Amino acid sequence: MNKTILITGSTDGIGKLLAVKLAKEGHEIYLHGRNSEKLDSVIAEIGKVSKNENIKGFIADFSDLNEVRKMAAQVNNELQKIDVLINNAGIYKSSQTTTNDNFDIRFAVNYFSPFVLTHALLPLLKKGTASRIINLSSAAQSAVSMEVLAGEQQVSTHEAYAQSKLALTMWSIYLAENESDLNVIAVNPGSLLNTKMVREGFGQIWSSADKGTDILYDLSISEKHKDASGKYYDNDSGAFGTIHPAGTNKVAINTLIEKTKDVLNEN
Numbered sequence: 001m002n003k004t005i006l007i008t009g010s011t012d013g014i015g016k017l018l019a020v021k022l023a024k025e026g027h028e029i030y031l032h033g034r035n036s037e038k039l040d041s042v043i044a045e046i047g048k049v050s051k052n053e054n055i056k057g058f059i060a061d062f063s064d065l066n067e068v069r070k071m072a073a074q075v076n077n078e079l080q081k082i083d084v085l086i087n088n089a090g091i092y093k094s095s096q097t098t099t100n101d102n103f104d105i106r107f108a109v110n111y112f113s114p115f116v117l118t119h120a121l122l123p124l125l126k127k128g129t130a131s132r133i134i135n136l137s138s139a140a141q142s143a144v145s146m147e148v149l150a151g152e153q154q155v156s157t158h159e160a161y162a163q164s165k166l167a168l169t170m171w172s173i174y175l176a177e178n179e180s181d182l183n184v185i186a187v188n189p190g191s192l193l194n195t196k197m198v199r200e201g202f203g204q205i206w207s208s209a210d211k212g213t214d215i216l217y218d219l220s221i222s223e224k225h226k227d228a229s230g231k232y233y234d235n236d237s238g239a240f241g242t243i244h245p246a247g248t249n250k251v252a253i254n255t256l257i258e259k260t261k262d263v264l265n266e267n
């Protein structure tokens with residue numbers, strides 16, 4: 001059955017490769033990018049290689065939460081349902097480390113944006129069939145500091161990235177518990193895959209980008225993962241696994257969610 005699928009950060013890397021793979025199967029694909037020229041060119045490219053005419057896109061710079069909210073309103077206006085949402089957009093190294101709202105850019109793009117977008121799209125996800133939300137975590141995870149989250153304290157690139165990824169993973173567990181009709185899965189797609197983020201940020205590659213695309217495809221579509229809500233898939237070990245111990249505690253998760261809502265003015 002053809003699905004309606006929205007993939008954030010699908011103008012490059014594993015998100016783009018996943019979009020190609022799903023488009024070739026005939027699904028209705030909604031891409032997302034921050035640069036309209038790049039987005040248009042990727043829509044045309046994927047349309048051509050997949051011969052799928054149902055490929056459209058949305059624009060939002062995820063370092064600006066007002067743009068994320070605007071995009072969510074557009075998606076709500078234009079789509080009737082979402083069967084799969086893949087929160088894939090992410091950033092590691094950046095020349096600009098703080099957003100206009102004074103947040104660390106890793107927290108804004110990797111955690112706040114998927115949080116805001118997903119919460120705004122829950123009604124559409126509930127109209128989908130056995131809907132899934134796939135959240136792109138990482139092997140890099142570190143205990144979340146409420147000061148760093150709120151933009152009151154600066155840390156290194158790697159520390160900010162790792163904290164933002166554990167925050168996303170903790171929220172994933174929270175969402176799975178609170179939205180029992182949705183299947184919410186967090187995934188480390190594999191470490192040091194050959195993508196722009198890794199080439200620019202780490203300078204060494206361990207695996208091809210396809211390794212990440214293949215697991216995202218399986219988690220998004222495959223029947224074998226239909227009951228995996230609330231779990232974390234670690235593609236370095238090739239199995240569901242455990243997250244950083246600082247992220248598993250219920251009190252810590254509730255504190256994170258309360259602080260996030262407070263910082264974002266979201267209920």
Ligand SMILES: NC(=O)c1ccc[n+]([C@@H]2O[C@H](COP(=O)([O-])OP(=O)(O)OC[C@H]3O[C@@H](n4cnc5c(N)ncnc54)[C@H](OP(=O)(O)O)[C@@H]3O)[C@@H](O)[C@H]2O)c1
Nearest residue numbers: 009011012013014034061062063089090192193195196197
């Ligand atoms: N590659 C790995 O080894 C690895 C390992 C663990 C987790 N991950 C996670 O996997 C996801 C995909 O990463 P990737 O390796 O495929 O990286 P990538 O090739 O750099 O792609 C990242 C995507 O996110 C988009 N993006 C970045 N900043 C954005 C912003 N401010 N607003 C909107 N979109 C933005 C990029 O847009 P542009 O095309 O405009 O740059 C691109 O489409 C990320 O969440 C990453 O943290 C990757």
